[in-house]
Amino acid sequence: MHTLVIGLNHKTAPVEIREQLAFQEDRLQLALKSLRDMKSVLECVIVSTCNRMELYVVADQLHTGEYYAKAFLESWFRLPKEGFAEHLYVKANQEAVRHLFHVVCGMDSLVLGETQILGQVKQAFLTAQQTGTTGTLFNALFKQAVTFGKRVHSETEIGQNAVSVSYAAVELGKKMFDSFSGKTILLIGAGKMSELTAKHFHAIGANRVLVVNRTLSKAEELARKFQGEARTWDELIPALLKADIVVSSTGAKEPVLTRAMVEPVLKKRRSPLFLIDIAVPRDIDPAIHELDQVFLYDIDDLNGIVDANMAIREQEAAKVRLWIEEELRQFNEWLDTLGVVPLITALRDKALAIQEEAVLRIERKLPELTEKEKRVIRKHTKSIVNQLMRDPIVRVKELATSPQKELAQEMFVALFALEKQLNAEQEQEESDSVELPNTAALASGNA
Structure with a gap:
């Protein structure tokens, strides 16, 4: 096989x-x-x-x-x-x-x-x-x-730690918040990256979603996916007041959030503002990073996390490759023992045929035997046969994984004279096999 x-x-x-x-x-x-x-x-x-x-x-x-x-x-x-x-x-x-x-x-x-x-x-x-x-x-x-x-x-940690920019943002958020339950996430822009990042945050409890976009219909479409609310671009500043986490990805050529816009907002807030800028060019003015109570991360910060986490996964992968070789070795051992199954089957068939023939001879010589006595004779003769076969079967299984397995199997066949049983099985397999048809014939539906 x-x-x-x-x-x-x-x-x-x-x-x-x-x-x-x-x-x-x-x-x-x-x-x-x-x-x-x-x-x-x-x-x-x-x-x-x-x-x-x-x-x-x-x-x-x-x-x-x-x-x-x-x-x-x-x-x-x-x-x-x-x-x-x-x-x-x-x-x-x-x-x-x-x-x-x-x-x-x-x-x-x-x-x-x-x-x-x-x-x-x-x-x-x-x-x-x-x-x-x-x-x-x-x-x-x-x-x-x-x-x-x-x-x-x-x-292992092969499946742990973020290896996507959108999920790396969540890892950063976990360092800032003990829990995301009840937190509000503000999406500036309604693109794919904003959606992916929001999806990760929403999955761990940030269940209030606001979407601000220059095109209101796109904001409404994305907001519906998270049972959130859409806002017009003019409502960006009020939305900042409500937000705990801001994810920006608009594709604008100039920053959409400047220090001058954010500074007044911070004076009205009682909690820190967590800003994630995944846009290139950047959406958020880097000068905002200098403000107190603001945590700003851009695409390079996120890529740095992804690279570090990927390095961890690669280290774990090296370990897993060694484990795979051990699993392969174990499977091969099992497969080798599977290879002696025909030999064991042939031995059992031959031994049980001898036992059955012996029982029938006893029954012919002792016709006065009751059905109960016949069952007792059949049971005990079969038990003797099984006991005699037990050790040879155990040994041939053990030898199946040894370097001398082919020689051991040949000796097993010769010792118990199993050629007849094995040849009969092989002839049956060959009679069931077919020749490979012509490729063109199959393609034309004639095979």
């Missing part, structure tokens, strides 16, 4: 490509079944978010599995592969597993260490489980990956 991941993300494909290969949530189960029904595919999970689309596949043949997974994308989205093939990445076996561990930790995300992807991968796995497209391998792998992702986010 081979593990594959075939996908694209924000690093390999622009949004116009990603949006064409995004799975609709209400059709995801149907997509999973369609992918699993492709030749060579044994198990599958589909992860589809705004920044990535990934098919995780267990295939009986490596190249055949990759071929049919790509053919599935072409068929499902009704797109010629030439339109997206160059944006796809393909990772197999060890690299595929390592990639999944990176993804659940946020190590492969647009924002290093973000936590949302962990929940998205978990949901993708649960959906595949419910649909019946996972089996022994993916049930173990995805459970381990999700557990590992939770550990990373609880035991």
Whole structure:
């Protein structure tokens, strides 16, 4: 068996490509079944978010599995592969597993260490489980990956501290206010950055929002998102009197808040004024910083916080990379023990067949046996067989992770004469396999 991941993300494909290969949530189960029904595919999970689309596949043949997974994308989205093939990445076996561990930790995300992807991968796995497209391998792998992702986010700071300008403003605010409950935030300008910053403050309790903008309709539109109030540009000074936090991002060429405007306001206030200038050119006159009871931060201050926090995340990422290698080692050990399952199954089948044949001979020789006596004989002979098999099974599992695993498995097969059982199983698998069809035939619908 081979593990594959075939996908694209924000690093390999622009949004116009990603949006064409995004799975609709209400059709995801149907997509999973369609992918699993492709030749060579044994198990599958589909992860589809705004920044990535990934098919995780267990295939009986490596190249055949990759071929049919790509053919599935072409068929499902009704797109010629030439339109997206160059944006796809393909990772197999060890690299595929390592990639999944990176993804659940946020190590492969647009924002290093973000936590949302962990929940998205978990949901993708649960959906595949419910649909019946996972089996022994993916049930173990995805459970381990999700557990590992939770550990990373609880035991490291890879997802902590602001790495966006808008959230860095909140971190600064936390140093000034013990609580944001009941605080008023004033937005000067109704652009995207103002909205993002307000969203972060609003989420932690700053529930009174005022929006001042030169175009009142835009101010009203943004204010509605936070159950706030819009003000005309002429009402800027009265709004300053009410505000605890001011976020300015207007795109004006000259400062919209000058020292001469703010100084009289401070004389009428009883509390400090927290000013955040995220505009370039700056909206707020730097001279305001000289006034008492004013805390002014501009874009460079915020970027400094972001850079420092990103450095912390990078340090944590180095630690997580080492942890990933340990997780990979543990998974490989489990995978190695999975490789001896056919041997163990063959031994059990042979031993139980011998036990069953012996019981039938006893019953033929002793026809006077009651049903109860037959059950007792069957139970105890099976117990003897299980006890005899226990130690060999334990030892072959232990040796499965040793450097001599191949030799140990060969000796196990020879010692218990399991060639017949294993050959029968292999012949059955080969009879179920198919040859790779002609690419042109598949594209034309004749495969």
